[in-house]
Amino acid sequence: MIGAGYVGLVSGACFADLGNNVWCVDKDKRKINLLNNGKIPIYEPGLSELVQKNYNSERLKFTTNLKTAVMESDLIFICVGTPTQKKTNSADLKYVFKSASEIRNYINKFKIIITKSTVPVTTGDKIESIVSKKVNKNFFEIVSNPEFLREGEAIRDFRFPDRIVVGSDSQKVIKKMKTLYDPLVRKGAKFFSTNRRGAELIKYAANAFLATKISFINEIANLCEKTGTSVEQIAIGMGLDQRIGSRFLRAGPAYGGSCFPKDTKAITVTGDKFKTNLSIIKSVIKSNENRKRYLTERIKSILSNKIKGKKIAFLGVTFKPNTDDMRQSSSLYMLPYLVKKGAFVSYYDPSGKKEVFSKLTNVKYFDNIKDACKKTDLIIIHTEWEEFKALDFKKLSKKRNFKIYDMRNLYSSVLMKKKGYSYFSIGR
Numbered sequence: 001m002i003g004a005g006y007v008g009l010v011s012g013a014c015f016a017d018l019g020n021n022v023w024c025v026d027k028d029k030r031k032i033n034l035l036n037n038g039k040i041p042i043y044e045p046g047l048s049e050l051v052q053k054n055y056n057s058e059r060l061k062f063t064t065n066l067k068t069a070v071m072e073s074d075l076i077f078i079c080v081g082t083p084t085q086k087k088t089n090s091a092d093l094k095y096v097f098k099s100a101s102e103i104r105n106y107i108n109k110f111k112i113i114i115t116k117s118t119v120p121v122t123t124g125d126k127i128e129s130i131v132s133k134k135v136n137k138n139f140f141e142i143v144s145n146p147e148f149l150r151e152g153e154a155i156r157d158f159r160f161p162d163r164i165v166v167g168s169d170s171q172k173v174i175k176k177m178k179t180l181y182d183p184l185v186r187k188g189a190k191f192f193s194t195n196r197r198g199a200e201l202i203k204y205a206a207n208a209f210l211a212t213k214i215s216f217i218n219e220i221a222n223l224c225e226k227t228g229t230s231v232e233q234i235a236i237g238m239g240l241d242q243r244i245g246s247r248f249l250r251a252g253p254a255y256g257g258s259c260f261p262k263d264t265k266a267i268t269v270t271g272d273k274f275k276t277n278l279s280i281i282k283s284v285i286k287s288n289e290n291r292k293r294y295l296t297e298r299i300k301s302i303l304s305n306k307i308k309g310k311k312i313a314f315l316g317v318t319f320k321p322n323t324d325d326m327r328q329s330s331s332l333y334m335l336p337y338l339v340k341k342g343a344f345v346s347y348y349d350p351s352g353k354k355e356v357f358s359k360l361t362n363v364k365y366f367d368n369i370k371d372a373c374k375k376t377d378l379i380i381i382h383t384e385w386e387e388f389k390a391l392d393f394k395k396l397s398k399k400r401n402f403k404i405y406d407m408r409n410l411y412s413s414v415l416m417k418k419k420g421y422s423y424f425s426i427g428r
C-alpha cells in the first residue's frame, strides 16, 4: 500500500487480516514512526486493535522504504491523496504520478499496480505511460480499483462492501483481483469488473450522485421550514419509493470531508475537458456552498441578529462522527465567521482539539461537553456524535433563555418545546 492514510492504512490492515502479507509505505516519517510504535495517526474505530493484531503477527509492516516494499510485493496499491488543485479545481495528481515514477524503479518481477486513490478517468492511461518509460509492458498491468469506504465505518465497509469495482482490460488480471477479494465475495460482496476507464468514472459518478442526494434534501429542508412541513416525513415518504431509497436523505449542514467536495469539483473539470457540461453537478457544488452561508445566516437570526458578545458552543466540529477528519467541514466556515462578527466560541469534539482553530482568537477548545456549554447563549449541535444524542440541556448552560440549534435533528422538536427549550432544528 503506497500511502498509509485513511484508505491505505485501513485497507492494508484489512488485507493483512485476511491473511496477506502487507507493507504500508508512507513518505511521512512521523506517521511510520508512530505506527511502528503501536500508535495510530488517525481516529478510526477498531483500527488500533486490527493494526496491532496484524503487526504482532508480522503480516503488516510499516516503512518509508518504497524500494523493499515494491520489490517484495505482487500487488501494489496506490493510495495517496488526490486533493483539489486550487487554481483549476481539478484533482491534483502529483502524488499519484510521483508514486508511479518511484514504483517503476523497482519492478523486479510481474506487478499489478492498482489505483485505489480517486483519480479522473484516463489517469490509468497516464500511469501506464509513466511506468512503461522504464519497464517493458509485459512486466506490469495498471488496474483501477476505486475505494468506497466511509471514514468512521471504514473497517466494516472494507469487510462488507456493497460492491468491489475493478477496472482492467486484461481478463487475467481481473481474475487475480477476484482471487484477492475472494474472502469478501464469498461472504456476499458483489464483484463488478469493467474496463479501467469505466472503474475510474464509476467512483466519481457515485460520489457526485451521493452529494446530489444530500444537496437535494437540504434544499427541500429549506422549503419545509417555510411551509410547516417536516423534512424527515418528506424523506420517509420519498425514500419508500425503491427507485429513490431512504439513505442519504438526511438534511443537515453542507456536505464536507475529503471526498465529496473535491470529487464533485474534479468531475466537472473532467467534463469540461471532454467538452461535456455536467450542469447538475455544477449546481450541486453551488448549492453546497450556499448551504454553509444559509445555516450561518440562520445562526444569526436565532440570535436575533446580535452576534457581537454572544457565547456560542459548538458540539462537534468534524464533518461527520467517528472521524477526526476536518477536511472541508462546514465548521471551518462557521467558526471563523462567528468570531469575526464578535462572538466567543467554545467547542468540544470527541476526536479532540483542532489545530486549524488554534490561530483564531476567541475560539476555545474544551475537553468535555459541560465546560464547553457553561454560560453559553447558544448550543449548536454540528456533528452527530453518539454522546450528543441524550443531553440534559438544563444542566449544561447556566444562562437563562439559552438557545439550541440542532443541525442534525437529534431531538424531537415537540418534546424539546414541551420541556420549554428554545429549540431550532433543520427542515422542521
Ligand SMILES: NC(=O)c1ccc[n+]([C@@H]2O[C@H](COP(=O)([O-])OP(=O)(O)OC[C@H]3O[C@@H](n4cnc5c(N)ncnc54)[C@H](O)[C@@H]3O)[C@@H](O)[C@H]2O)c1
Residues within 6 Å of the ligand: 002, 003, 004, 005, 006, 007, 008, 025, 026, 027, 028, 031, 079, 080, 081, 082, 095, 098, 099, 116, 117, 118, 119, 147, 148, 149, 150, 151, 258, 259
Ligand atoms: N478518506 C476517505 O474516506 C476516502 C474514501 C475513498 C477514497 N478516498 C481516496 O483515496 C485517496 C487517499 O485518501 P486518504 O483520505 O487516505 O488520504 P490521506 O491524506 O489520509 O493519505 C494519503 C497518504 O499518502 C502519503 N503519500 C503521498 N505521497 C506519497 C508517496 N509518494 N509515497 C508514499 N506515501 C505518500 C501521504 O503522506 C499520506 O499519508 C484519495 O484519492 C481519496 O480521494 C478516500
